[in-house]
Amino acid sequence: xxxxxxxxxxxxxxxxxxxxxxxxxxxxxxxxxxxxxxxxxxxxxxxxxxxxxxxxxxxxxxxxxxxxxxxxxxxxxxxxxxxxxxxxxxxxxxxxxxxxxxxxxxxxxxxxxxxxxxxxxxxxxxxxxxxxxxxxxxxxxxxxxxxxxxxxxxxxxxxxxxxxxxxxxxxxxxxxxxxxxxxxxxxxxxxxxxxxxxxxxxxxxxxxxxxxxxxxxxxxxxxxxxxxxxxxxxxxxxxxxxxxxxxxxxxxxxxxx
Amino acid sequence: xxxxxxxxxxxxxxxxxxxxxxxxxxxxxxxxxxxxxxxxxxxxxxxxxxxxxxxxxxxxxxxxxxxxxxxxxxxxxxxxxxxxxxxxxxxxxxxxxxxxxxxxxxxxxxxxxxxxxxxxxxxxxxxxxxxxxxxxxxxxxxxxxxxxxxxxxxxxxxxxxxxxxxxxxxxxxxxxxxxxxxxxxxxxxxxxxxxxxxxxxxxxxxxxxxxxxxxxxxxxxxxxxxxxxxxxxxxxxxxxxxxxxxxxxxxxxxxxxxxxx
Numbered sequence: 076x077x078x079x080x081x082x083x084x085x086x087x088x089x090x091x092x093x094x095x096x097x098x099x100x101x102x103x104x105x106x107x108x109x110x111x112x113x114x115x116x117x118x119x120x121x122x123x124x125x126x127x128x129x130x131x132x133x134x135x136x137x138x139x140x141x142x143x144x145x146x147x148x149x150x151x152x153x154x155x156x157x158x159x160x161x162x163x164x165x166x167x168x169x170x171x172x173x174x175x176x177x178x179x180x181x182x183x184x185x186x187x188x189x190x191x192x193x194x195x196x197x198x199x200x201x202x203x204x205x206x207x208x209x210x211x212x213x214x215x216x217x218x219x220x221x222x223x224x225x226x227x228x229x230x231x232x233x234x235x236x237x238x239x240x241x242x243x244x245x246x247x248x249x250x251x252x253x254x255x256x257x258x259x260x261x262x263x264x265x266x267x268x269x270x271x272x273x274x275x276x277x278x279x280x281x282x283x284x285x286x287x288x289x290x291x292x293x294x295x296x297x298x299x300x301x302x303x304x305x306x307x308x309x310x311x312x313x314x315x316x317x318x319x320x321x322x323x324x325x326x327x328x329x330x331x332x
Numbered sequence: 333x334x335x336x337x338x339x340x341x342x343x344x345x346x347x348x349x350x351x352x353x354x355x356x357x358x359x360x361x362x363x364x365x366x367x368x369x370x371x372x373x374x375x376x377x378x379x380x381x382x383x384x385x386x387x388x389x390x391x392x393x394x395x396x397x398x399x400x401x402x403x404x405x406x407x408x409x410x411x412x413x414x415x416x417x418x419x420x421x422x423x424x425x426x427x428x429x430x431x432x433x434x435x436x437x438x439x440x441x442x443x444x445x446x447x448x449x450x451x452x453x454x455x456x457x458x459x460x461x462x463x464x465x466x467x468x469x470x471x472x473x474x475x476x477x478x479x480x481x482x483x484x485x486x487x488x489x490x491x492x493x494x495x496x497x498x499x500x501x502x503x504x505x506x507x508x509x510x511x512x513x514x515x516x517x518x519x520x521x522x523x524x525x526x527x528x529x530x531x532x533x534x535x536x537x538x539x540x541x542x543x544x545x546x547x548x549x550x551x552x553x554x555x556x557x558x559x560x561x562x563x564x565x566x567x568x569x570x571x572x573x574x575x576x577x578x579x580x581x582x583x584x585x586x587x588x589x590x591x592x593x
Contacts, residue, residue, distance in 0.1 A: 228421060231417065235412070
């Protein structure tokens with residue numbers, strides 16, 4: 076415990092930086108070992124990224140994709156957390172709703188693209204629907220599991236300390252389930268990236284998936300790799316945010332963070 | 333009963349658990365027991381003798397199958413803030429709250445203004461020897477300190493009685509002795525009604541005004557009650573302590589053997 080908090084942070088970020096440098100190093104080495112016009116070097120991809128950023132194309136597509144993910148994720152979480160809380164708290168509701176969640180979660184969102192386009196067209200709403208769809212079941216299951224894993228003594232303690240049922244729910248069940256909920260959100264966010272790219276490749280006129288698809292159509296190899304690189308970076312950043320949140324809610328010393 | 337009227341009374345209480353297998357389990361049968369308002373009552377018994385069931389019924393977590401439990405003349409129905417519980421495991425603490433926020437919890441539920449509950453929480457944290465640890469999270473504190481938070485948390489809520497379910501069982505031997513001394517000191521000051529569950533004769537003799545020895549389960553009840561006449565300062569090495577120990581041991585010996593049959 077002699078090491079200060081600050082230098083621990085520095086070590087953490089330093090190690091990450093080293094890891095990323097290694098990733099780019101391996102990439103570069105591969106392009107040297109297997110030189111091909113179909114496999115651009117990191118420098119070429121970064122140069123292309125800078126160019127796309129300057130013209131605004133990158134920001135526009137990134138913004139569109141993130142907007143869709145954000146909206147769909149919000150809808151999915153908005154439905155998933157309350158439903159999960161109800162399912163975790165009441166066995167009756169769990170039995171009633173499990174056929175829905177257990178049936179639908181095995182139909183991949185990618186398979187739902189066709190239905191989404193038929194129902195909502197190729198506009199924004201079909202993408203929002205798909206992200207919400209891919210988010211909601213994971214969030215429901217993780218939230219319900221989070222509630223069910225609350226130690227009975229936490230509930231009993233609150234009752235003997237005079238908490239009303241509403242207070243019990245708000246001040247004990249919800250925060251105690253929070254690490255579970257956030258873990259669900261974290262997994263759902265990963266799925267959202269998969270879904271948005273697939274949906275935009277098939278049925279959209281903007282977004283990172285479309286950028287990727289156009290790269291394929293017009294043989295813009297660099298642009299394909301820029302899309303992939305950006306997806307990786309944005310996904311990694313989103314995941315970091317969830318880890319920080321999980322740590323904050325008592326998961327500080329647990330394995331999940 | 334030391335002459336005073338009963339504050340807590342169990343009247344012919346039986347508790348049967350319905351099992352999924354269809355074979356019901358009778359944990360407690362026809363248990364009657366009175367505890368005075370300023371008594372520290374230890375319920376002593378071998379493992380699986382239904383001690384915790386007795387406490388859970390008084391706390392309001394479980395309902396008696398037969399018989400009634402009364403506190404201050406009123407029948408126990410569900411949980412109530414006048415009957416505070418200190419649990420064996422620190423899983424009952426809230427890891428997302430700091431030590432002081434855990435202690436404030438009950439007051440916050442009651443809507444006590446922030447400044448007032450802070451002041452009370454600080455006072456009780458000091459009382460249990462956790463002054464200066466207010467802003468630490470439970471996970472940053474040792475097992476003994478976590479049990480101190482639990483004790484401060486219930487005392488701050490101003491209960492009429494404490495129900496303690498082997499609160500020191502999970503602690504190491506040295507910490508346990510220290511915690512027993514602290515609890516003794518706090519009890520001598522507050523003189524609350526306490527029901528303390530333990531399987532440790534030594535612990536019971538250090539803390540209790542009376543000890544109820546339970547029979548081995550199933551269908552357990554109180555076998556006998558022993559008055560502890562050891563004065564305020566108790567010393568395990570003194571002759572009268574040893575004499576008491578022998579009396580309790582004689583009573584519990586065969587129950588322990590039966591529990592392991």
